[in-house]
Amino acid sequence: MSSKPAKLSAADYDALSETERKEYDAARAKAEAEEQAALPYRWRQTLTDVDVDIPLPPKTRGRDLAVTFTRxxxxxxxxxxxxxPLLSGTFPAPIKTDSSTWLLEGGELQLHLEKVNTQEWWKHVVTSAPEIDTTKIQPENSKLSDLDGETRGMVEKMMFDQQQKQMGKPTSDEQKKMEMMKKFQxxxxxxxFSQAKFS
Known part of the structure; x- marks a missing residue:
């Protein structure tokens, strides 16, 4: 199993050359994929919910399981x-217990967890599990189209700003400030305006 390179600070990451960044990102992604594959469950998420599939021994029935969750x-x-336990621990953020469910399907325990905060990605299902790098998440376009206009706009802006930061370019807010300054000039x-700062 490859060891995961230590997480760099934003300043140290920015100091890397483009080739070094690609190598660092690839090494962390490979180690992260191995960590996730080693978990006794599979999970995926959108901004609004988390789904977890846990394989069960053959012939397991619903009455054989003890599943409880709090917020x-x-x-x-x-x-x-x-x-x-098949899965036990603390969530990284609260869930809505009244709309979160579990069921037995195809030999797996399937958990569906509704997030309280629908504006953040989870780094893991439980805090004791290895973290994923949430800055690398690319939401499916079909999922983006499911969001209402305001939320979708906000998510697209967050994604754009994240990509701009990774490339060392100005975010959408910084671009607006620069446009306004240009028009004013x-x-x-x-x-x-030679001493003007755009921070």
Missing amino acids: TTISAALKSNPSE EAHPEMD
Whole structure:
């Protein structure tokens, strides 16, 4: 199993050459994929929910399972073996317990968890599990189209700004400031803007 390179600070990452960044990103992505593949479950998420699939022993029935979750914790185990839970721990953020569910389907325990905060990606299902790099998440376009106009606009802006930062380019807000400054300069050529800062 490849060891995951230590997470760099934004400044250290920016100091890398483009080739070094690609190598660093690839090494972290490979190690992350191995960490996730080693988990006893598979999971995926959107901004609004998290789905977890846990393989079960053959012939397991719903009555054989003990599944409980609160706003911040989960415990799923076979009643015959409660000391070795299938999944147990603390969520990275609260869930809506009234709209979160579980069911037995195709030999798997399937958990559907509704997030309270629908503006953040989870780094893991439970805080004891290895983290994923949420800055590398690319939401499916079809999922983006499911969002209402305001939320979709916000997500697209967040994605654009994240990509701009990674390339060392100005974010959408910084671009707007620069546009306004440019227009103001054109309207007032007699003023000296050489010392102006765009922070």
